[in-house]
Amino acid sequence: MKKQIFLFVFIALNLVVWAQKPSLNKAYNAFSNGEYIEAKGLIDQCLEDPKLNTKANTYLYKGNIYLYLANQEYEKKRENGSYVIQYPDAPLQAYNAFVKAKELDKNVEGYNMFSPDQAFPSLYGLLFVYGVDVLIANNYTEAISIFEKATYCYEFQKPTYPLYGELYYYYGYALEMTQNPKATEIYEKAILDSTKNVNVFVRLIEQYKKDQNTAKMENLLTQAKILMPNDPALYVAEIDYNFQIKDTLKARKMMELLPVAIYKNPDLLVNVSNFYIQDKNYIKADELLRMAYAINKDNYVILYNLGVCNYYLSEQKFKEYNDLEIKGDKINGAKAKKDSEYYLTQAQTFFEKIIAKDPNDLNVLSTLKSIYGRIQSPKYDEISKRIEELKKQ
Numbered sequence: 409m410k411k412q413i414f415l416f417v418f419i420a421l422n423l424v425v426w427a428q429k430p431s432l433n434k435a436y437n438a439f440s441n442g443e444y445i446e447a448k449g450l451i452d453q454c455l456e457d458p459k460l461n462t463k464a465n466t467y468l469y470k471g472n473i474y475l476y477l478a479n480q481e482y483e484k485k486r487e488n489g490s491y492v493i494q495y496p497d498a499p500l501q502a503y504n505a506f507v508k509a510k511e512l513d514k515n516v517e518g519y520n521m522f523s524p525d526q527a528f529p530s531l532y533g534l535l536f537v538y539g540v541d542v543l544i545a546n547n548y549t550e551a552i553s554i555f556e557k558a559t560y561c562y563e564f565q566k567p568t569y570p571l572y573g574e575l576y577y578y579y580g581y582a583l584e585m586t587q588n589p590k591a592t593e594i595y596e597k598a599i600l601d602s603t604k605n606v607n608v609f610v611r612l613i614e615q616y617k618k619d620q621n622t623a624k625m626e627n628l629l630t631q632a633k634i635l636m637p638n639d640p641a642l643y644v645a646e647i648d649y650n651f652q653i654k655d656t657l658k659a660r661k662m663m664e665l666l667p668v669a670i671y672k673n674p675d676l677l678v679n680v681s682n683f684y685i686q687d688k689n690y691i692k693a694d695e696l697l698r699m700a701y702a703i704n705k706d707n708y709v710i711l712y713n714l715g716v717c718n719y720y721l722s723e724q725k726f727k728e729y730n731d732l733e734i735k736g737d738k739i740n741g742a743k744a745k746k747d748s749e750y751y752l753t754q755a756q757t758f759f760e761k762i763i764a765k766d767p768n769d770l771n772v773l774s775t776l777k778s779i780y781g782r783i784q785s786p787k788y789d790e791i792s793k794r795i796e797e798l799k800k801q
Contacts, residue, residue, distance in 0.1 A: 723748075
């Protein structure tokens, strides 16, 4: 009886081992039948095998399986927006597999399968979409790596479906967010790829501004205005350009004649308000920022700039109060003092809104500490303690 049990166990174990044995043929058959998830599991097993993971065909199969799996998933996503993609990095896995296959055997091929050189041009769209998702998650370094691979695929041969600069725009943006000077080169590629995305022109103009290359700024601005003559973002970019070349009269005149569309765009209102801040016209900057705030009450930059404007306005009014006191003008001096206190309270309100969202913002906390000190607020000791604790971390 014991021998029979032992024999049964031995046979069962052998069946399990046999069932789990990596097989390229099984992976291929599942792929051929359109069972891409099953094929993925089978090819992943093959890659764990010491013998199979050195073969070019293993990586060729993986590349094709993951490519078709990615296409299948994105097709489901296109048909149903609520579908959650199960294998988001499948395009990247496919790309890496094709690269590896070509490294092991530049002539590798498989029946009814893409060779690496056939596959690369079909991957740029999938890699682009995946890269954008990663970028939205603020994973800039990873996004750059993905966009670099997408660009290789896009430029491998003339693309069947041009992206008209969108790939280069997002790639350039990711580079810019990491302060990589290559951003300029990539934005320029977007222009050559016939982009009509105004953000490409605006961000490239900004890159030229950093390099103090006014000639390129002017040429690009002229080109953009021909393509998009009524775009309000270009109007703001032209104001900036005029400040850059020291034509302040033209810049200020343009600021007085803003297109109506700018008043509907909080980002552009912030940009114009920054010109007024640089010009120390805090009243006008505050006016525009309040318009932006009415549209978007949760934007950090809007709240911070409002706090800054009102803080400076408070200082201006306090200086005015002191000057009037010295002259003996008590009536106007009292009014200036009241205005100073009002603006300081407004600055406090906007900075406190930021701290409510980000209690560890040391820059804002320090400004609030200064305000609390001036108004002798009981919050002064509490905020001083918090600042010291944060500095120790």
